[in-house]
Amino acid sequence: MDKKSIEILGDNHISTSVETPLRSDAFDKSDVEKITAIQYHFKMIMQELGLDLTDDSLAGTPYRFAKMYVKELFYGLKPDNKPKLSVFENKYGYNKVLIEQNINIDSSCEHHFLPITGKAHIGYIPKDKVIGLSKINRLVDYYAHRPQVQERLSLQILKDLQHILKTEDVIVVINAKHLCVSSRGIKDKNSFTTTIEYGGCFNNDLKRKEFLDIVKG
Numbered sequence: 034m035d036k037k038s039i040e041i042l043g044d045n046h047i048s049t050s051v052e053t054p055l056r057s058d059a060f061d062k063s064d065v066e067k068i069t070a071i072q073y074h075f076k077m078i079m080q081e082l083g084l085d086l087t088d089d090s091l092a093g094t095p096y097r098f099a100k101m102y103v104k105e106l107f108y109g110l111k112p113d114n115k116p117k118l119s120v121f122e123n124k125y126g127y128n129k130v131l132i133e134q135n136i137n138i139d140s141s142c143e144h145h146f147l148p149i150t151g152k153a154h155i156g157y158i159p160k161d162k163v164i165g166l167s168k169i170n171r172l173v174d175y176y177a178h179r180p181q182v183q184e185r186l187s188l189q190i191l192k193d194l195q196h197i198l199k200t201e202d203v204i205v206v207i208n209a210k211h212l213c214v215s216s217r218g219i220k221d222k223n224s225f226t227t228t229i230e231y232g233g234c235f236n237n238d239l240k241r242k243e244f245l246d247i248v249k250g
């Protein structure tokens with residue numbers, strides 16, 4: 034898309050799908066092949082910026098950058114990297130809200146490839162299945178490590194938990210700072226973004242309030 038089309042598109046860029054837009058050949062190349070290709074392209078970017086890659090400190094940057102993209106920041110693009118989410122029978126018959134709070138969010142905005150950092154708070158009301166607590170944190174980490182918009186990140190987490198736990202009764206709140214808002218563009222250091230996604234019993238105002246009151250502390 035050229036520069037003019039991007040400007041015309043303006044705020045209408047938000048994808049309506051819960052799926053991350055991926056090419057059909059997204060995983061044809063191995064991680065090593067991707068790292069080699071990205072290393073080459075990032076070297077070109079650095080050179081275009083006028084940097085001298087014979088300098089000791091810069092020489093390794095294209096490889097470091099490529100490895101960081103494929104293996105760290107965007108490991109969550111690859112379905113093979115999805116954590117195994119073991120669920121157990123709800124033997125205790127616990128049927129009140131369970132909340133996993135203050136889950137770290139380290140993500141990247143897909144418009145600028147700058148960090149999104151914050152916290153997720155997740156609640157669900159178990160039916161027949163319960164999930165290991167740490168698996169909730171791992172699922173959040175997985176979906177966060179993609180180029181993201183906060184709305185889609187919230188939905189991906191919600192939909193997956195609803196599917197795994199076989200209940201609609203899930204709520205996901207994310208509070209996050211977007212470096213593309215705080216460190217460039219408008220440079221607003223203090224604002225942050227809150228998204229709330231839920232289904233099932235959390236459509237009920239009182240149930241939602243119970244969760245939000247606990248999360249507020």
Ligand SMILES: Nc1nc2c(ncn2[C@@H]2O[C@H](COP(=O)(O)OP(=O)(O)OP(=O)(O)O)[C@@H](O)[C@H]2O)c(=O)[nH]1
Pocket residue numbers: 039043044047142143144181182183184211213214217218219
């Ligand atoms: N809805 C939504 N918007 C986001 C998210 N992360 C970044 N953005 C916004 O995406 C928009 C991209 O808009 P553009 O006008 O194409 O980009 P830009 O010219 O860099 O915009 P400015 O940031 O205003 O300088 C910006 O308003 C960003 O703040 C997100 O998670 N959700």
Ligand SMILES: [Zn+2]
Pocket residue numbers: 142143144145146147211213214
């Ligand atoms: Zn951005």
